[in-house]
Amino acid sequence: MKDKDRQEKIQENLKKWREGPFSKFQQRGWSEAYTSYREPVKEIYTPLDAPDEEYLDKSGFPGQYPFVRGVYPTMYRGRPWTMRQYAGFASAEESNRRYRYLLEQGQTGLSVAFDLPTQIGMDSDHPLADGEVGKVGVPIDSLADMEVLFDQIPLDKVSTSMTINSPAAVLLAMYIALAEKQGVAPEKLKGTIQNDILKEYFARGTYIFPPGPSLRLITDIFAYCSKELPNWNTISISGYHIREAGANAVQELAFTLADGIAYVKAALEAGLKVDEFAPRLSFFFNAQMNLLEEVAKFRAARRLWARIMEEKFGAENPKSKMLRFHTQTAGASLTAQQAKNNIVRVTIQALAAVLGGTQSLHTNSYDEAWALPSEESVRIALRTQQIIAHESGATSTVDPLGGSYYVESLTDDIEKRVEEYLEKIEEMGGMVKAIEKGYVQREIQKSAYEMQKRIEREEDVVVGVNRFAHEEAAPDDLLEVDPEMEKEQIKKLEKARKNRDEKEVKEALEQLKKTAQEEENLMPAIIEAVKAYATLGEICDVLRSIYGEYQAPTF
Amino acid sequence: MSKQASHLARGIIQGKEKALAKGLTMVENRNDGYRELLDEIYSEVKNCPIWGLTGAPGVGKSTITNYLVDSLAKSGERIGVIAVDPTSPFSGGAILGDRVRMMDLAGKEGIFIRSMASRGALGGLSPAIMDAVSLYQAFGVDRILVETVGVGQSETDIVALADTVTVIMMPGTGDDVQTIKAGLLEIGNIFVVNKADLQGAETLTGLLQSMLSSKNSPDDWAPPVLKLIASTGQNLDKLLGEMHRHQDFLKKSNQREEKEKMRNEMALKMHLQARFQDLFLGPLLGTSEWEQAVKSIGRRERSPAYWAEKMITGSD
């Protein structure tokens, strides 16, 4: 039978089925179903939704353009994903102890969580830092803290991921300065900085400077690393926080890719060549509850990025077109009620990430709706990944859901809707303008509010919250941060300020100020300043004095 | 005499912040005693310049207000700010977000900021805003800044309220011939094109200038058009300069008194309207005659105009 005849035949039989057995049973019971972006899900998907003749063009093979089926030919049969648990401890000493323990256990990748003052470029004694020091991660005020954080850890032997955005250049400069002290050449350094400022303006909130100067800092990092740190991932373009802020799957993907496009454009405008920096771009997504939709989202992301890089930016290096990504399970899906149910939620989400072809994964701990995770809950989260990797069989073949009529159809649908968003943002003059106009914020806010209302109307079920609820005691074995920690950190900061050569600091900061007013790459001046033990707050204040601070749009 | 009103009036005159805050609530809510309160403070009301800022949502009003308040306060002035946001016609509630931009000023000596919803005033200024100005003036501020969303009625209301009106626009939000025609040209003493680094800023500025130059200016004041970038502070000092210049102009040309008279008339009119409503409309609502009229109008027997006349005068 020819393709066309076969399709007609399917069409005909589908109609018969719909009018016959389906409609008869539908009267006995039927419920509506929607995607996260509120599109109705059909009662059945067939080859009509994912025709074979489109296979070579739309899917192809793993490791080949457009990478829908995966970025590497062998995927998990060749090497499992990296199990990378993001963790922050209240002090550099404590974090260092934990890192060394993990390295002794055979781990090679570190993931550093910084506290909020560090993420916002404030020293620990800043008035606004009051109560926040060491709370969600490690405080770093100067190179002195960095020396403690990586004490006895050879920087040429580990790969370090740092969740740092607005002041990413300063933390990277400290890492480079520390490597020099250890006698490690910059080209040997491996790791990632998040360095994704745009999402901070509308989803995560740790912004400092306005978009223009922020983009300059980012492209300066791209340029510097392409020459000096070729093995460094210069950015992790993050949809995770966008989803957490209330976006649906399409918005998560659309706004992340729009951010990515803005970075590529900024780098090209700064005179870089696309194949010089694009292979070092990486992504970071959320894994939410809707298993199959999430898998489709990851697949669509790869195809979209490959096409954008090839068609829009003329990338030639296949690595420039590969969307490599880290995944974290959805923090916002964790419930405080019946907290242990979260273990099951995380399992489903982690499975979505694996079936979607993630390169690395963080699984949340079940008690995170109450506090920072305890040691036991972190262990269960890690074991969840290990069970999926070693027991579930989900890793046995590449992209096992490829060819599912439903998943293929969802992949196409998400792709189409993301393209519509991207066009709209382009019409507004790009992502920076869309953020400044408050458009992105409003779209997300609308989704978040509607989602909350659906839960309250019980249209969306959250087990243990609006259905199947029962009274229970809250967990009590939670992690606590010692409030004395903050005072100790401030003492350390004062000591570091006392032990340095003030003249050297002043000169380095003057030089930085001069560079910031001109067009030269900022990285060398920042590296000189951190070497003189200028603090993070001092360095950022110099930049604030030139660039000003970002003002969020009113509500 | 309401004891609470008396107590608040004394506190306001003595410059107590908490009394002012509570007094503002009393007049805004039209709670018992608000008339006594207004009357009791009235002899202590001292005239001061009132600057109005108006523009569509998102043009940067709050950022500009924030700058103005900060610089004026630094020169030693006591400043009162009223930031008006629209009330939702569906729920009657409102989100008052202007403080987001002014939080750095909160708690600074000599700066008092109050957010007010437009409430029933159909997009315009609620009568309570007039009264709020009086409370500020009895409390003793050197200057009042009123920030309103430039939609509909409030544009004309702000003229009656403020001595100097600054109209803020930005490129690319439909601030074009259409909206300019809608009356903005008539009300502005100063025009601002904010976000002047955006595309279309030149066009908008040019358009404004040409439209303003073709307009007769009966009062010899040629409204300036200023380009600025509020987020970086560029040209904000110039705006402040122009506002002061307009204030001097009003003084020299004796127009301050005129403005003052207009404001007093407006306040009287608003209070009369409110009283008429209380006295005449209130008692009619829901009466049997009311119900009869509504039915009759529904059946197309007689018009609302007929019924209104009949209910007031008793005759056909």
Next chain:
Amino acid sequence: MAQNKIRVLIAKPGLDGHDRGAKVLAQALRDAGMEVIYTGLRRTPDQIVSAAIQEDVQVVGLSSLSGAHNNLFQKVANLLQEKGYEDVLLIGGGIIPEKDRKQLEKAGFDRIFSPGTSTEDIVEYIKDKVNE
């Protein structure tokens, strides 16, 4: 005619940038007919209390997910008391362990809401308490 409206201040003390919950709640309160003053991110206890006093709100709602609640929430409660403003309805929400919730409720907070509380419940709670 009196036109009373419930006025609420929703504030984010500290450096936490997660404002999804605060914004969703602000919108829900607006839709329930209240006037909501939103402060935006990165506010100090001083700024929050000063705004609450000038705006003469009946309700102050704080949100924090960074673990800094014990320190910052407590400071807001203390400052409100110091300034003679203890009659305000003081509520909070975020990632707050049970132990801290109990402690804050002893120290001046009327109620700390746990994650997953419906906005409707909060609206009802506020209406009940304010009209008491």
